[in-house]
Amino acid sequence: MSKPVVRHRFPLVRLGPTATGIVTVGLGLAAAEITIRADWINRFIVPPPSEVAVGIARIVLEEHIGRRFLLTAGECLVAGLMIAVLGVAAGVLIHRFRLLRRATETWVAAWAAAPVVLAYPLFMVIFGRNAWTIIMIGFVAALPPVILKTIEGLSTTRKVLVDVGRSFNLTGAQQFRKILFPAALPTIFVGVRLGLIFALINIVGVEFLINSGGLGQLINDLAERYDLAGTYAAIFFVVLVSVAFFVILERIERWLRPID
Amino acid sequence: MAAASDSAILTVDGVTVRFPTPEGAITAVEDVSFAVAPGEFLSIIGPSGCGKSTLFNVIGGLLTTHQGTVRVAGEIISGPHQSIGMVFQEESTFPWRTVGDNVAFPLELVGMPKRKRIERARRFIAMVGLAGFENRYPGELSGGMRQRVSLARTLASEPKILLMDEPFAALDEQTRLLLGDKVLQIQQQLQQTTLLITHNITEAVQMSDRILVMTYRPGRVKRIVDIDLPRPRDSEILGSEAFGRYVAQIWNDLREEASRGMKDEESHARDHEASA
Ligand SMILES: Nc1ncnc2c1ncn2[C@@H]1O[C@H](COP(=O)(O)OP(=O)(O)OP(=O)(O)O)[C@@H](O)[C@H]1O
Ligand SMILES: [Mg+2]
Numbered sequence: 309m310s311k312p313v314v315r316h317r318f319p320l321v322r323l324g325p326t327a328t329g330i331v332t333v334g335l336g337l338a339a340a341e342i343t344i345r346a347d348w349i350n351r352f353i354v355p356p357p358s359e360v361a362v363g364i365a366r367i368v369l370e371e372h373i374g375r376r377f378l379l380t381a382g383e384c385l386v387a388g389l390m391i392a393v394l395g396v397a398a399g400v401l402i403h404r405f406r407l408l409r410r411a412t413e414t415w416v417a418a419w420a421a422a423p424v425v426l427a428y429p430l431f432m433v434i435f436g437r438n439a440w441t442i443i444m445i446g447f448v449a450a451l452p453p454v455i456l457k458t459i460e461g462l463s464t465t466r467k468v469l470v471d472v473g474r475s476f477n478l479t480g481a482q483q484f485r486k487i488l489f490p491a492a493l494p495t496i497f498v499g500v501r502l503g504l505i506f507a508l509i510n511i512v513g514v515e516f517l518i519n520s521g522g523l524g525q526l527i528n529d530l531a532e533r534y535d536l537a538g539t540y541a542a543i544f545f546v547v548l549v550s551v552a553f554f555v556i557l558e559r560i561e562r563w564l565r566p567i568d
Numbered sequence: 569m570a571a572a573s574d575s576a577i578l579t580v581d582g583v584t585v586r587f588p589t590p591e592g593a594i595t596a597v598e599d600v601s602f603a604v605a606p607g608e609f610l611s612i613i614g615p616s617g618c619g620k621s622t623l624f625n626v627i628g629g630l631l632t633t634h635q636g637t638v639r640v641a642g643e644i645i646s647g648p649h650q651s652i653g654m655v656f657q658e659e660s661t662f663p664w665r666t667v668g669d670n671v672a673f674p675l676e677l678v679g680m681p682k683r684k685r686i687e688r689a690r691r692f693i694a695m696v697g698l699a700g701f702e703n704r705y706p707g708e709l710s711g712g713m714r715q716r717v718s719l720a721r722t723l724a725s726e727p728k729i730l731l732m733d734e735p736f737a738a739l740d741e742q743t744r745l746l747l748g749d750k751v752l753q754i755q756q757q758l759q760q761t762t763l764l765i766t767h768n769i770t771e772a773v774q775m776s777d778r779i780l781v782m783t784y785r786p787g788r789v790k791r792i793v794d795i796d797l798p799r800p801r802d803s804e805i806l807g808s809e810a811f812g813r814y815v816a817q818i819w820n821d822l823r824e825e826a827s828r829g830m831k832d833e834e835s836h837a838r839d840h841e842a843s844a
Binding site: 466468469471472474475476477478482486487490491493565 | 628629630647648650652653654656658659660662664673674677725
């Protein structure tokens with residue numbers, strides 16, 4: 309007895325989430341185009357998507373977008389590596405020592421809400437007006453979610469898994485390496501992903517503020533020239549950085565932990 | 569009796585466990601003593617909350633705040649002992665490892681080279697009837713299959729004593745029967761000393777050489793019943809008169825305890841309502 313293959317009536321659903329996503333964005337853009345052209349939205353505040361598309365071509369040709377993209381993405385990558393290594397390490401330490409945990413957890417949560425980017429003058433004094441200032445602000449702003457999620461992942465490991473380890477007489481180090489850490493990994497990844505978003509926002513923000521570096525500086529320049537289509541086009545590239553990191557992270561996660 | 573405990577591989581002697589609670593200490597297990605001979609299949613049966621898991625944790629060395637002693641081959645244990653392999657009531661496979669790597673886990677711990685441990689793990693995976701699933705992840709398996717993976721993982725460490733806490737409790741009746749057969753078959757094949765905690769009477773009678781019935785609050789030994797049925801015990805024996813007699817006898821013992829347990833919980837609930 310072979311079951312008939314269930315086919316969805318709507319081709320959109322059958323083609324899967326990717327197609328649905330693209331079509332949704334397309335519809336959104338079309339709606340924006342129409343409302344702006346019909347003058348329901350002021351085109352000096354929001355330029356029509358078609359002009360933004362032209363703007364993308366223009367800034368690619370005129371504004372060294374490749375170099376800027378790589379600069380911002382590179383700053384993000386360095387900050388990302390730093391949060392992945394130091395943030396997870398800090399989370400592990402705080403989880404390990406109960407006193408430390410009770411003493412610091414609330415502070416870390418408070419720090420997550422702090423607008424770190426506003427401290428940019430301080431960072432400029434310490435690191436100078438260069439990429440390190442930008443990276444360090446991204447790093448400091450992105451640390452809390454990584455630390456908090458690492459602690460959460462480690463402390464919510466199911467007790468029975470820890471008991472399995474104990475029943476096999478694991479040493480403390482083995483217990484951590486073979487059970488606690490792999491069990492916490494999916495949660496840690498959520499933290500790193502959040503952290504990267506925090507880092508990107510802060511990096512672009514500080515580039516904008518101090519008018520130096522990659523995409524943020526470009527947005528600042530274009531906005532000052534009142535080139536709105538160009539500004540939105542540059543923002544499109546910021547989104548592209550975020551998408552690139554998202555895809556890379558997903559790959560790494562699949563490779564580390566194929567299936568749950 | 570002295571001779572019996574001399575040859576015993578596991579001896580539990582006067583084990584008492586108290587837990588502090590806000591309403592004062594409760595005695596979960598009181599003065600439990602018994603011995604298990606090599607190759608024997610002993611079941612411990614008792615109503616919910618009578619202290620079975622507590623006793624499981626004491627014998628497995630995970631709980632050490634007890635009075636009394638647990639000996640493995642004469643040696644008093646003070647923590648998890650390598651001769652005892654535990655299978656837990658809850659799902660306990662590692663979701664980030666394949667079936668093969670789950671089962672090879674204890675072999676990896678003793679530093680067995682990769683190729684050898686994969687080979688060895690394969691044997692135990694086949695034993696629990698999961699050959700061909702080596703490269704799957706637990707997330708791709710059913711609950712019963714995962715429980716078999718846990719069993720294979722514990723068997724792979726080749727424990728002298730297999731200690732299981734209601735390993736089939738979360739499974740449906742058919743899966744439970746099939747798994748029970750599997751365990752019994754493996755136990756006979758390896759001559760594995762086995763301690764099974766359960767609250768299923770039929771299962772206990774079908775598998776065990778002896779059954780220890782526990783009382784409710786505090787958990788004491790109510791009776792130890794010798795099951796004098798021929799082996800191998802296939803499903804035919806389930807219908808025999810002797811089998812029925814054992815089941816009835818143990819049900820009789822248990823009913824008293826179980827109803828005491830129920831009343832206890834009801835009165836607890838009433839106290840709560842009254843105080844609320
Ligand atoms: N850590 C603990 N702290 C306080 N009380 C506990 C603790 N662990 C168990 N108890 C109590 O000890 C008693 C026995 O618990 P246990 O888990 O051993 O029962 P059980 O026989 O395994 O029950 P079940 O068949 O439902 O699994 C229960 O009344 C329980 O409330
Ligand atoms: Mg229990």
